[in-house]
Structure formats: C-alpha cells, structure tokens
Amino acid sequence: MNNSHLEKLADTILSRIRRRPGRPVSIKSLSRSLKIEAGEIRAALTVLKTLGYKIRHRKETITFVAAPDSLIDTEIAYQLATKVIGRRIRAYRSVKSTNDIAAQMAQGGEPEGTIVTAEAQTAGRGRLGRVWHSPAGSGVYVSIILKPSFKPDLAPGLAIMTALALAEAMTVFTKGEVKIKWPNDILIGGRKAAGILTELSAEKNKVEHVIVGVGINVNHRSEDFPAELQKIATSLRIANRRKASRINLLKQFLRNFEKEYRRYQKGQLATSRKRVLRFSSLLGENVELRFGNKTVSGRVVDIDATGALIIEKDGIRRPVTSGEVSVVKA
Amino acid sequence: MNEKYIKKLIRLVEESDIESLEVSSWGRKVRITQRLSASSNGSGDSPAVLQPIVTATSTTTSEPAPPAVVPPTPAEAPPVEDTGRQVAVKSPMVGTFYAAPSPEANPYVSLNEKITVGQVVCIVEAMKLMNEIESEVSGRVAKILVENAQPVEFGQELFLIDPAG
Numbered sequence: 001m002n003n004s005h006l007e008k009l010a011d012t013i014l015s016r017i018r019r020r021p022g023r024p025v026s027i028k029s030l031s032r033s034l035k036i037e038a039g040e041i042r043a044a045l046t047v048l049k050t051l052g053y054k055i056r057h058r059k060e061t062i063t064f065v066a067a068p069d070s071l072i073d074t075e076i077a078y079q080l081a082t083k084v085i086g087r088r089i090r091a092y093r094s095v096k097s098t099n100d101i102a103a104q105m106a107q108g109g110e111p112e113g114t115i116v117t118a119e120a121q122t123a124g125r126g127r128l129g130r131v132w133h134s135p136a137g138s139g140v141y142v143s144i145i146l147k148p149s150f151k152p153d154l155a156p157g158l159a160i161m162t163a164l165a166l167a168e169a170m171t172v173f174t175k176g177e178v179k180i181k182w183p184n185d186i187l188i189g190g191r192k193a194a195g196i197l198t199e200l201s202a203e204k205n206k207v208e209h210v211i212v213g214v215g216i217n218v219n220h221r222s223e224d225f226p227a228e229l230q231k232i233a234t235s236l237r238i239a240n241r242r243k244a245s246r247i248n249l250l251k252q253f254l255r256n257f258e259k260e261y262r263r264y265q266k267g268q269l270a271t272s273r274k275r276v277l278r279f280s281s282l283l284g285e286n287v288e289l290r291f292g293n294k295t296v297s298g299r300v301v302d303i304d305a306t307g308a309l310i311i312e313k314d315g316i317r318r319p320v321t322s323g324e325v326s327v328v329k330a
Numbered sequence: 331m332n333e334k335y336i337k338k339l340i341r342l343v344e345e346s347d348i349e350s351l352e353v354s355s356w357g358r359k360v361r362i363t364q365r366l367s368a369s370s371n372g373s374g375d376s377p378a379v380l381q382p383i384v385t386a387t388s389t390t391t392s393e394p395a396p397p398a399v400v401p402p403t404p405a406e407a408p409p410v411e412d413t414g415r416q417v418a419v420k421s422p423m424v425g426t427f428y429a430a431p432s433p434e435a436n437p438y439v440s441l442n443e444k445i446t447v448g449q450v451v452c453i454v455e456a457m458k459l460m461n462e463i464e465s466e467v468s469g470r471v472a473k474i475l476v477e478n479a480q481p482v483e484f485g486q487e488l489f490l491i492d493p494a495g
Contacts, residue, residue: 153422153484156425
C-alpha cells in the first residue's frame, strides 16, 4: 500500500485496530481521533478487505481478526525489526523477475537493504537463464539490494551466506531435514525447496551492487510442479502436510540475513562456517564437479571462509568455486 | 663504456638469474658472470648468494663493434605481439568464464565485433554468482583469450579490445 490518501488511511486504521486483535474498536472514537468521517473509514476498510485482511465490521465497531498471508509491504514491514534489510520494500503481485527490478533500482541509486518481493514470477530465472517455476500465491520471491564496500572477489561467498540464513529460517517452519546443497540450493528431504541467485555488478575493483535473489517453495502442492519436477522439487507444505506462513518465513529470513550479512562484512564466513557445514548436504560425500568439459572429483571435506568447497583427493585438498555438483555413489 | 654503465649492467645481472652477460660497445667489451653459488634444495646451510664477476677487456680493433642488446629481464619480457594499443578485459575474480547468458543463447560478443563502453562481454561465475563483465572501452574485439566454461583466475585477461577498432 502506498501513495493514495485512501491507502494511507487504511494503513493508519490498520495499525490502530491490530494493536488489540479480537478486541472491538469503536468507529466513533476512531473517527474522532483520526479526524475523519465514518464514510472514509468504511472506504478504507474495503481497501483492507480487498487486500485480504480479515476484519469484523459491525454497526458501531470494527475488530481486527487476521492479516493475510500475502507479500504486501505493510505486512512485511510490520514488526520486521531490521535496521537495513527491508527498510524499504517494493512489493509486487507478479513480475517477470524480482532480480531484474532490483538491479534496475540499484542502478538508479536505490540504497542497500531495499527489497523487491513478488507473489509470482513470470520469468524467474535460475542459473544461466534456466526458468524457475513460480506459480501465483504459493511461493516467496524476494531480491535484496546490497552495496558492500568489499571487493568483487568476496561477492560469491554471499550465496553461501544467504543459503545459511535461508536454511535456518526454513528450519523454524518445518520438522523436515533442511540442507544446503552447495552453493545455492536448499533441500528438504533431499528435494529442492528453495534456490538462490546472486548477481553482481562491478566496475574494475569495486562492487557497484549485488542482487541476492531467493525463491522459496512454500505452499506449492505436488501437482503445482510440472511433471518433470515433481520428483526433485518439494515445498514446506508438501514436507509438513500443511500450509506455512509465507510472510512469517520471509520476515524470519530477512532478520537472519541481516545478522549474517553483518558478520560476513567483518570476516566472511569465519564465524558462520561451522553452521554452514552442519547444514551441508555434501560434507563427507564423494562428488564430481563439472565445469565446461572439465571434471573435478573427490571427497568434500570442508567449506572455507570464502564459501569455496574443499575437495580432497589422494590426500590433496583443493578449493572449488564453480561447477555442477553431483554426488557419486560408492 | 663508463663506470656507471658497467655498474648498471652488474645490477641487471644480479637481479636476473642469468649466468653471464657480454656486452661490447665501440671496441670495448665487458663480460659479467655470476656464480649461482647455492641452491635452495641443497643442504640448506647457506642461502643463495649471487657473486658477480666482472672481466673487462679492451679490444685492439679500431672497427667499432655494433652495440649489443642487453637481454631483458623476464619481468620486462615484451608481449608476443603488438598489443600496445589494445585494452584487456580482465576477470575481477576466480571463477568460470561464460561467453553467453545461457547455453542456448548467442555469445555476448564475437571476434571483430564492434562494442561500446559498458557493454557486457561475458559472465564470470563463482558459487553461482553471475558477474556480468563490461568493457571499459569502445572498440573492436581483437582477441578472445578464453573458451566458454573455462576456469579463470583473478586478473586473468579475457579479451583484448582494440580501441582504434
């Protein structure tokens, strides 16, 4: 909600009535304290109901019942309690790609921490332009604008940092086994439940901006995925056998992200590495990494402070930063 | 061939790992040799010491000898070809080079293509972070130095752009 007088009014009324959920608020007193007509209150209530707020409306009173599980800016901002991340919110119903919008905004001088969210993406991208499936109202799609002062070579580790913030947030909402598949996928029970796409804009040795894009499968049903994805994709709803709150998950993630980002700027993953390892689906596994026509194989023994995967073969350890990982079954 | 010049030659030899250098100029010849006396894989009791030995001889011929060329030190090795006017696009990080935005798409740029400043010429990826690399100059793509999906190092040259085009 933004701009128009009516929407501002709706925001004000909302903040008044939601202070005491379930308790009726007198329309008369509201109109008196806000210096508005009862008719305006009614109009504002219509706006709120259209947005999905459950409000009981009697002749003399209105009662806040529940907020919608929608990614609208008012709901994201409500008790978010972050300092930088999500300080400014641009919430869309449906966009081609939140990353593209965020990148444009970043280029236009948008400050660090601004987020772009969407209920659905029509051209959500995975790596190298692969399409990420995102039907309306079931997922969380968010892109975060970062403008760090570190050099471009430290930017890749942000993917791992984000994966940690996301995995820990998702753990709050499921009893399923949440894992990080290095470097940018989150699995529940071995199936992909979320993906991260980080994009960097740098000039010479300076980061202009980084866009961290996240797509989470929250309330997808199995049949929401195309047939070829049903065996490899999952959602919190499929794992839990009931719906999860998208808005609360998003807010949890944003809070975690802010904390991890602060740590990362001080010493990359130095203090978070152990938690990353605990979530890692690849630790101890024999893997094969393909990039181009090259293959590297070995056992995953560590993830270092830059986020690189440490592979051991014949007693020699080497860091790996690229490649398509596959687990080799012994 | 004055003292200053000879001292300069000695320094050149000292700084390099060549064993001897002979320079003749206008009928005078100087040879500087050094013993690369110790090796680091030896017993380890003495560090490598370079001892330049200077032997100067005067030749009696009146015929002026052509000035010799002082071999350059490895650090000053000239480029294989004339790239003086070309500008390199370098990788800002360790990662994998991608010539196109997706496997099915056309490359961002091709050889001899005219490009403008700020144009995206490739992606360098690490940990799935896509870094779109832009050219800092306008010009012609004179050379593509890496192949698609090839690992690249920090600072590695990816393209040579000829600003004169």
